[in-house]
Amino acid sequence: MSKELDIYTTLQDRLIFNGFEHGAKLRAELLAKEFGCSASTVREALFRLSTVGLVRFQEQRGFRVTEKSATKLAELTHLRVLLEGEGAVLSIRNGGVSWGARLTAAHYKLSYIEKQIRGCENPETLADIWSLSEKEFHQTLISACGSDTLQQMHGRIYAQFRQQLMVVDMRFDFISENIQHHASILEAVMSGDEDLTRQRIHEHLERHLVGDTLGD
């Protein structure tokens, strides 16, 4: 694998899981030292990440971690509801048994971890594994929609959404609700009810829409 791609993925992870300060400056030269490569290589990766939205680029002023704001989070949530709802509904239509099986499996894993978190003293220690499972569940949910473009787009929105939310949310106060939400989504999907599925996805994410000027 090329160095550039390596660095791209590493940085992406750090950005999503808040390995950097909110709005921090990202100096290619410093990161280059850390990664043991040249500044240009880091620069390429940062450029790509800026197009994805995890990094902000300013002409002659370098790169910064995208800032957090309630507005941005609300916008991303709105789009997630839209895309994930669409993806789920299409998957219901096209998915068949194998998709149902995969989704059930993903949900089983996620709910197992979420129940662990609920009864745990230091839930932060489970944050990483939780993130992976939660992502997998939501990805699986739309995985049979038949549109790569939709999934790709959802992936980006999801990444930015997590970036906005991480740390803040890692106290897991919401975990009981969440267990309920995920189960409700699965239930709606399995019953084949498209409108209900959309509604449940909406309910799951609703709490992040505060301060939103967009419609409900």
Added chain:
Amino acid sequence: MSKELDIYTTLQDRLIFNGFEHGAKLRAELLAKEFGCSASTVREALFRLSTVGLVRFQEQRGFRVTEKSATKLAELTHLRVLLEGEGAVLSIRNGGVSWGARLTAAHYKLSYIEKQIRGCENPETLADIWSLSEKEFHQTLISACGSDTLQQMHGRIYAQFRQQLMVVDMRFDFISENIQHHASILEAVMSGDEDLTRQRIHEHLERHLVGDTLGD
């Protein structure tokens, strides 16, 4: 303005308006000569364009113009209907008079050009100006939605959509229908009917959904 940005924009235009062959190889070194700069600068721009989706990047194999396919076009159309519908509906709610005025103006310009095209021997000569007006109309349609993220996302989908369609479509056989479509969308918007607006946007783009396995 930096050279990189210059090149980025130039390449973006060429890619969208099919200044390159379908699937053509994009060699940084050759383009560098043409632009009078170094290969690394072009490389940065190409990397960004690959993240946007106009260019395909392969590890150790360089860059290519994104291939055209009916499937891809259908996927992009599907997303356009979704995002543009949502953006238009939100704009109806938040837009107010000034948005209505801007949309009417954009429509007036577009319909003027489309009528010129209808009665023209060599419609290709008007392709450039048409593209600009059509883009402006659809951008204005969602411009009061209140979500930068949504608009940005729509912009990317729109760019890829155009890339798939250009040349092929520049014979303007559809122009009479199109005049009708655009007027219908404007009418639905002005009546404040949200469902009708979505439906009209869908009808406008429907012909590109052939070969689609996604539901309509």
Added chain:
DNA sequence: ATTTTATAAAATTTCGAGATTTTGGTATAT
């Protein structure tokens, strides 16, 4: 005291060349 100007330091952008990998052609073996 505040603003403007000049200068130095730091950061960003661009470059061209060297290192690495792929591609295409030729020879050798099965």
Added chain:
DNA sequence: ATATACCAAAATCTCGAAATTTTATAAAAT
């Protein structure tokens, strides 16, 4: 005839340094 191994040419990737621009600091002017 097909497949494999080898080599040379071409393309890609990485680097470190030079050129440019911004930022910070201090001196001069209002």
